[in-house]
Amino acid sequence: MDPSKIEPTNLGLRAAAALARATQPDAAPSRPAPDAAPPGRWADMMAANPGHSAWYVERFRRMAASGADLVGEARLVDALAPRGARILDAGCGPGRHAGYLHRAGHTVVGVDLDPVLIEAAEADEPGPRYVVGDLTVVALPDDAPAEFDVISCAGNVMTFLHPDTRRPILARFAAWLAPGGRAVIGFGAGRGYPFEEFLADAAASGLGRHQLFSSWDLRPLEGSSDFIVALLSRDQD
Numbered sequence: 079m080d081p082s083k084i085e086p087t088n089l090g091l092r093a094a095a096a097l098a099r100a101t102q103p104d105a106a107p108s109r110p111a112p113d114a115a116p117p118g119r120w121a122d123m124m125a126a127n128p129g130h131s132a133w134y135v136e137r138f139r140r141m142a143a144s145g146a147d148l149v150g151e152a153r154l155v156d157a158l159a160p161r162g163a164r165i166l167d168a169g170c171g172p173g174r175h176a177g178y179l180h181r182a183g184h185t186v187v188g189v190d191l192d193p194v195l196i197e198a199a200e201a202d203e204p205g206p207r208y209v210v211g212d213l214t215v216v217a218l219p220d221d222a223p224a225e226f227d228v229i230s231c232a233g234n235v236m237t238f239l240h241p242d243t244r245r246p247i248l249a250r251f252a253a254w255l256a257p258g259g260r261a262v263i264g265f266g267a268g269r270g271y272p273f274e275e276f277l278a279d280a281a282a283s284g285l286g287r288h289q290l291f292s293s294w295d296l297r298p299l300e301g302s303s304d305f306i307v308a309l310l311s312r313d314q315d
């Protein structure tokens with residue numbers, strides 16, 4: 079994806095208001111959240127190219143219509159999860175993984191900063207509980223599970239976060255995991271977040287135990303790998 083190729087259009091007022099809300103902590107959060115989050119690359123992109131989110135939605139709709147396999151990541155998450163699991167899709171975008179996991183019988187919560195993408199998820203992939211919010215500060219609603227068997231963070235989400243929010247978000251993942259649960263995080267190299275730095279951040283955030291791969295079908299991670307899929311467990315498990 080190259081945002082410089084996107085023609086800007088006007089961000090709808092409703093979406094702008096939802097974005098403003100998403101980056102602020104809930105006035106009466108059901109779970110503690112820190113102060114407002116500094117904007118990361120995705121929020122910067124939304125501000126610079128207001129048509130980007132709609133373009134992104136249409137891009138994935140076109141790929142789905144052409145029969146592309148868009149759920150390889152979700153298949154791994156499903157394989158890791160007990161039946162009827164509680165799954166958090168962190169940075170769920172238009173819901174391609176969340177919808178698949180819901181249809182597989184799991185209780186799925188999808189959180190995403192981008193109100194345009196959440197609107198598309200609700201339309202195209204109904205069933206999960208979708209929440210517009212920044213992972214740094216979002217208060218999960220009271221009707222969401224209090225903890226999760228699997229937290230999935232696919233599609234380079236980690237590389238779009240403001241660097242100052244990476245550790246706080248990883249620490250929130252650790253806090254949201256049920257005993258024995260796992261966070262599954264995948265992203266590409268050359269996107270401003272070296273794998274070693276990510277693993278150090280995970281360890282500093284209570285997710286020090288890991289199994290590492292280079293793809294969502296679990297090929298081994300090697301020195302030359304340009305993608306990482308990390309299965310992270312809490313230190314105490």
Ligand SMILES: C[S@@+](CC[C@H](N)C(=O)[O-])C[C@H]1O[C@@H](n2cnc3c(N)ncnc32)[C@H](O)[C@@H]1O
Binds near residue numbers: 238239
């Ligand atoms: C490339 S998209 C991937 C979407 C989805 N995970 C997928 O694989 O289709 C990156 C997503 O990260 C979300 N995102 C970026 N920063 C975020 C944050 N701080 N909190 C929540 N979502 C965030 C964006 O809104 C966007 O939907």
